[in-house]
Amino acid sequence: MADVAVRQELAGGSLPARDILTLLAPSGVRREDPALECDLDAGAAARLWEAMVIGRRLDRAAVALTRQGELGVYASSAGQEACQVGPVLALDAEDWMFPTYRETVAVVTRGVDPVEALALYRGSAHCGFDPRAARIAPSATPIATQALHAVGFAMAAARTGSSVAALAFLGDGATSEGDAHEALNFAGVFRAPCVFFVQNNGWAISVPIEHQAGNVVLAARGAAYGIPALRIDGNDVLATYAATRAALARARSGGGPTLIEAVTYRMEAHTTADDPSRYREAAVLDAWRQRDPLARMERYLRDAGVLDDARVASVTAEADERAARLRRALQDAAPLDPLRLFDHVYSAPTPLLERQRAQLADELSRMEP
């Protein structure tokens, strides 16, 4: 944890260094924290672990599928599983989440088929799932933009008397964009039922958080907007779950938005196209491996007696099976229909698009043998 300690120190000048709230020590020992209550007993918490196991397995498969050319590129969630599983499982069915390209594990945890979740990276669709059915906005690539969508969604919910809330995922780098600020400010002004979940994984591609923010304690932003904020251990799925759950409850009861900074670490390259050896020492990963979100949860569940070798094996087998299904589905995927290129630009095609569609259809017909 040298990294986090350094970051906290850096923050010292401008803000009393805040504790990082943790419910589960890296060792797997359960802690209590009055600032963060978790109502899940070990039995109920097991599904958090299961989702992380499955998420990590699919994530690993996605990296491999990229090497095999089935995906064009992929941004791994490795090391951040607790940040993606906890908040998602804290959502109510009707809530919406607003992910980025980093949140594939979050998207599949919400129930989206991995094939659909990965269409973006396969290059077969910009968004492979149905946002309305999944109650997930299409994963946003332009940094921080989705935070405003989440706030607008939440404002609409509040204005129409709905009790639905919105969950926005953001990276640490994203907090530098103007949109992140405007989102926090709109949320503060309108007391929008929106939870901002910032995964501070230490990096924005090659730029470390220390070069990204004048105060590396991102939770310190909350006060600027009159928004309650907390800083939690992002590798502790009990903490990510509990913090999000409490924030959603506050949102639903009219208490407005919450900013959660989850301190975690990006264990993989930025994407499969990135070469992190150019900008970071592999050694730092070791410290973070000691803080692995899955290992500590497994330890905790085993100690609590809700997990044994058999269950571990069966969950692992299920995860493998899902990964295999994903692989098969991609390998067996039907060819794409080029003419779909023209669909859904508008609610109805324009004359210009009709002409262009006809042109491509003609070209295709001329190519036929």
Add this chain to the structure above:
Amino acid sequence: MADVAVRQELAGGSLPARDILTLLAPSGVRREDPALECDLDAGAAARLWEAMVIGRRLDRAAVALTRQGELGVYASSAGQEACQVGPVLALDAEDWMFPTYRETVAVVTRGVDPVEALALYRGSAHCGFDPRAARIAPSATPIATQALHAVGFAMAAARTGSSVAALAFLGDGATSEGDAHEALNFAGVFRAPCVFFVQNNGWAISVPIEHQAGNVVLAARGAAYGIPALRIDGNDVLATYAATRAALARARSGGGPTLIEAVTYRMEAHTTADDPSRYREAAVLDAWRQRDPLARMERYLRDAGVLDDARVASVTAEADERAARLRRALQDAAPLDPLRLFDHVYSAPTPLLERQRAQLADELSRMEP
């Protein structure tokens, strides 16, 4: 001060209500504050008062000239003279300032001829003064954008080992824009020698600060960026001067940026084209008149014995004379040369611009009798 009290209260939830630092009570009584030291004795401070008297007089003239059609529109500084005079007189000769459309008094205080300062509002030039000579960036209209210019300027100064600092003016409404945030964050990251002077005058056109910001204590933003921040009485010119002076000294000594929130009030309409009766009660102005920046300074200087009726009369006469000169200059202004329209799009004209210039010249020649 009901207004400010209310605003402080509103802030309570998220931040310990901060004191508003004041060196000169509305009554004109000088106070000491360990957090804000002012090295000017009353004798030296008199020039602050003089600049405010002249600024207010010119401001009033500008409003009148708008009614007479000499100016197209004007955004008055009335009530905010202390915010514009104090910071400007705190600058060193080599420093640059980055004003908005609101800062006409600041611009003339820096030494710009009022005719040049008002060309923007006359519609004769977008910027009537020479930014390099005045060391003032052209007044920015797109809200908050100038803050980034100030930061970039300061970054450049720091990188090249210069001891020049930058002063950025911002309104309260401006703090909602993404650019304000990006400016604060860049300044924090690069420890840019830049002072952000926010005139919280309570309004962004018709929108009160309470609807603008989730936390109406704008100084609370500083901590988010690791930037020292302070909140001062914006109608106290000793405070605006001293705070800016200290911030500039810190900037120059490598201490990085400072955020100053000056709590003040917009006494006039947003601009001469605005009708504030649609959105605010005239009554609220009374409370603010009790806090007039000029009156309290005059009281203080008289009590200190550096000001008497004679000097008041002579400064007033000089202010009147400057206003008269301004009026005459505008009324006697030479007609504009239409072909100047094409100058300075690029460092040298393009063939297209040459053609268009010739076209207009031809049109003009055909119009001649």
Add this chain to the structure above:
Amino acid sequence: MSAPVRLAESPSTGTARGGVSLAEALNRALADAMAADERVVVYGEDVGKLGGVFRVTDGLAERFGEQRCFDSPLAESGIVGTAIGMAMFGLRPVVELQFDGFSYPAFNQVVSHLAKLRYRSQGRLDLPVVIRIPYGGGIGSVEHHSESPEVYYAHTAGLKVVTPSTPSDAYALLRAAIDCPDPVVFLEPKRRYWEREDVTLPSPAVALGSAAVRREGRDVTVLAYGPTVPVALAAAEEAVGEGWSVEVVDVRSLSPLDEETIVASARRTGRVVVVQEAPRLAGYGAELAAVVGEGAFGWLEAPVQRVTGFDTPYPPARFEGWYLPDADRVLDAIAVAMAY
């Protein structure tokens, strides 16, 4: 070219001068849309209590309550970004960006999301968002208040872009825009806000994507839109004195473009002049010229003439009378076309 334009009078909401002003027609369209569909919400800077700096939203907050019409913080990206989120929820936001020159901070949200989310989601997300932008010059204002950004939006696939030139079109097009499941950038020719037309609202419906022949003629077609339509009509009127019969087409919908009406007119007359306030290089008039060149090649008797603003930033107010295309300049272009 005319003398420098003076600062415009403020918008009248009275009816003393008879008829309906363009601003009033827009106001009525908003009110009727809000009354007809409670999913319609209106927000932006100063649109609530103040009723907008041009009073286009006057009375809406009072009538529909501040849940349906309200002031936002001063942040255009925030305005458009939250409107997108509201549309995802199921509302139909109509947001105002206060001036053309202040629409740019929202550009990323407009281009990267508003325009693309339907496509991105394979048609699963409707984006019924209207962005109202008062645009164009001629009101004697300071910099950034007189821009003609139509190309930025028209070139962006996924957006619809319309601009009315009459009060009755203003009403009909705004209603159509609000009813449309696609995002619409609604460009309001601000110097025409106070021009009046003797019309009873609601005016007849107008389909997005259709141009209108405003005046029939035989010799030359003038293509104009938004603020320059009255300029084109004035030139057409003056042309009568020269013995030229000028057809004026109000393009009205910049995206999609009604190529059919435009090409048909060009083929009829064989001569075309296009008019825009924006600078010439890569302006919308280039598209009109290109479409005419493609569709009426064999019919053209003269090259398409472009009458445009100059390729400078918008000049200070006292220069704008020389900058803006006026009837004389259009007439000059007609003369050039006729001389072929």
Add this chain to the structure above:
Amino acid sequence: MSAPVRLAESPSTGTARGGVSLAEALNRALADAMAADERVVVYGEDVGKLGGVFRVTDGLAERFGEQRCFDSPLAESGIVGTAIGMAMFGLRPVVELQFDGFSYPAFNQVVSHLAKLRYRSQGRLDLPVVIRIPYGGGIGSVEHHSESPEVYYAHTAGLKVVTPSTPSDAYALLRAAIDCPDPVVFLEPKRRYWEREDVTLPSPAVALGSAAVRREGRDVTVLAYGPTVPVALAAAEEAVGEGWSVEVVDVRSLSPLDEETIVASARRTGRVVVVQEAPRLAGYGAELAAVVGEGAFGWLEAPVQRVTGFDTPYPPARFEGWYLPDADRVLDAIAVAMAY
């Protein structure tokens, strides 16, 4: 149209394949400019230690120190806005916006300030800022990484906009852009980064504002720029088989536009095809078509043909082979022109 493009190989910095790649030429131009003038500073996201996601800034931080080449926070408006301030101080910033689709957050700073500050200040402020933007499709990337935003910039008076298509032009144009006292939007055709040319750097100087005839021909002129120049050249080569002699003009400077070279070529051949990756409506090709229509009216034997991307948002990677104009499509357009 070709098969779907696969994810591009990563940029090579080796010289195994001989010659200089476009990315290497840019890297060399930056290094030479920094060595020649200490006012030149380079920054942006990931341009420091990483050397940029395309390695165009590789080695600069190491060689010139982190005062001269450094990473910025993730904020494009911040990058351009601070560059403007640096230019006011007297530096010559060259900033990178990581991808075309991520240039939009900076749009307000670019359009409202960078383009206008010289004009606003009556020539008292120089704005020697270069904004480098890797642009265009064809690298098999995810959404927002393949946009062609050239019209947004070219239509903005006060900006210069250039786009090289060869390594030697890349070097020369970037040096010219950095030396220029005006702001330059420098569009780098990212799918050409790894194409090599046998050239010795520094390559001969090229003036901003000049087009280049890349291949002479008699029958048809193809106007292309940036990534589509090689496409046009390939089509010209194929056209030989049909007996058509095709001239290819690399427009290269989108603003200002070298109308003279273009019109001269159009008059010579009498037939013109324009090629762009961007959607057609109000794209840059419309300007080229309009300029040709105006300047070569009496010479044209056929309407100007526009070969463009389709008017959709940029499609998913596996569709881009069908989306992007390729040599076959250009050839089809040549055939149409020749059939008149």
